[in-house]
Amino acid sequence: DAAAASPIITYDDVPANRIGELETSIGFYQAIELAENSLLFSKQSKYQDIEVHKSKFYGKILVLDGVIQVTERDADSYNEMMAHIPMFQHPNPKRVLIVGGGDGYVLKEVLKHHSVEHVDHVDLDEDVIHTCEEYFPQWGDAWKDPRAFLHICDGAQFVRDAADGTYDVIIQDSSDPFVVGEDGTMTTLPSAALYEEDHICQLHRILKPNGILNIQGESFNVPTSLGGIISWRRNMEACGFKRTRYGSIMTSSYPTGQIGLLLGEKEPSLSADYASVSRRYREMISNEKKTTYYHPPLQKGCFELPLWAHENIYGSE
Numbered sequence: 001d002a003a004a005a006s007p008i009i010t011y012d013d014v015p016a017n018r019i020g021e022l023e024t025s026i027g028f029y030q031a032i033e034l035a036e037n038s039l040l041f042s043k044q045s046k047y048q049d050i051e052v053h054k055s056k057f058y059g060k061i062l063v064l065d066g067v068i069q070v071t072e073r074d075a076d077s078y079n080e081m082m083a084h085i086p087m088f089q090h091p092n093p094k095r096v097l098i099v100g101g102g103d104g105y106v107l108k109e110v111l112k113h114h115s116v117e118h119v120d121h122v123d124l125d126e127d128v129i130h131t132c133e134e135y136f137p138q139w140g141d142a143w144k145d146p147r148a149f150l151h152i153c154d155g156a157q158f159v160r161d162a163a164d165g166t167y168d169v170i171i172q173d174s175s176d177p178f179v180v181g182e183d184g185t186m187t188t189l190p191s192a193a194l195y196e197e198d199h200i201c202q203l204h205r206i207l208k209p210n211g212i213l214n215i216q217g218e219s220f221n222v223p224t225s226l227g228g229i230i231s232w233r234r235n236m237e238a239c240g241f242k243r244t245r246y247g248s249i250m251t252s253s254y255p256t257g258q259i260g261l262l263l264g265e266k267e268p269s270l271s272a273d274y275a276s277v278s279r280r281y282r283e284m285i286s287n288e289k290k291t292t293y294y295h296p297p298l299q300k301g302c303f304e305l306p307l308w309a310h311e312n313i314y315g316s317e
């Protein structure tokens with residue numbers, strides 16, 4: 001029957017066709033070992049465990065609560081996509097909010113758009129900012145731009161306090177909302193509040209009528225995350241985003257080498273058309289604001305998913 005042909009999973013389910021490949025150990029499914037790795041810095045901040053490592057292949061690596069956040073080798077993939085997909089989807093982004101992203105890389109990419117007049121950047125943890133300023137100065141100088149305003153506080157609280165219709169684009173570059181332990185138990189992390197339905201509805205409220213939201217969307221290859229993607233997308237729709245899509249990104253240092261973004265458009269008929277995306281991109285790179293991973297074909301192409309992932313995320317839509 002149709003339901004059996006196109007299964008829709010619930011949060012706790014694992015898609016049947018992935019069990020064999022992924023369930024190599026309870027909870028983690030897969031482990032990455034970085035060759036010739038050494039610890040450069042370690043600090044327990046008020047909110048999380050911060051480490052900087054150096055490995056021969058990946059260069060310097062920021063790790064929070066044991067989870068890789070960025071590596072010097074492949075950070076371009078995630079950060080360029082997190083920034084440029086929503087920035088180009090909006091026809092003329094002037095006012096931007098970034099929640100999370102304490103390494104500064106998404107901010108640096110957002111500032112490449114000459115239409116930008118003001119960026120509020122909210123991160124919970126000033127220790128992450130200071131660590132990145134010291135160890136990743138190639139991204140950590142973005143806060144010097146006069147258009148950037150850094151706020152050290154909880155992103156959920158900042159958003160609750162913001163006025164209706166303030167932003168053209170909101171990018172939520174948060175760390176994972178939870179970790180699954182070796183015994184299968186789930187522990188929530190400081191960013192868990194940023195994935196609650198109430199917070200997503202607040203983000204919808206503070207966007208302008210043609211506003212665009214982009215949130216870190218986890219990997220569809222990890223069963224617990226796939227359940228999350230489905231429920232976060234439902235939350236975005238319940239909060240009023242008329243079009244919500246999962247875009248895929250290849251990042252070799254993340255578990256399974258894949259991560260994604262969830263893009264919500266308040267009014268897709270007012271979003272940018274592809275010809276203007278290409279024109280604006282050419283203008284941007286001709287001003288020496290180059291990219292290495294993002295280019296306009298990905299503005300459409302990242303949303304084309306493998307069949308099983310498409311069926312699980314979109315069902316019969």
Ligand code: SAM
Binds near residue numbers: 100125
């Ligand atoms: N690219 C990364 C990834 O997904 O692996 C995320 C990078 S960024 C370093 C994540 C940031 O989210 C951290 O700087 C952390 O301090 C911040 N963060 C976590 N919870 C937050 C909250 N409730 N409000 C604001 N920032 C938060």
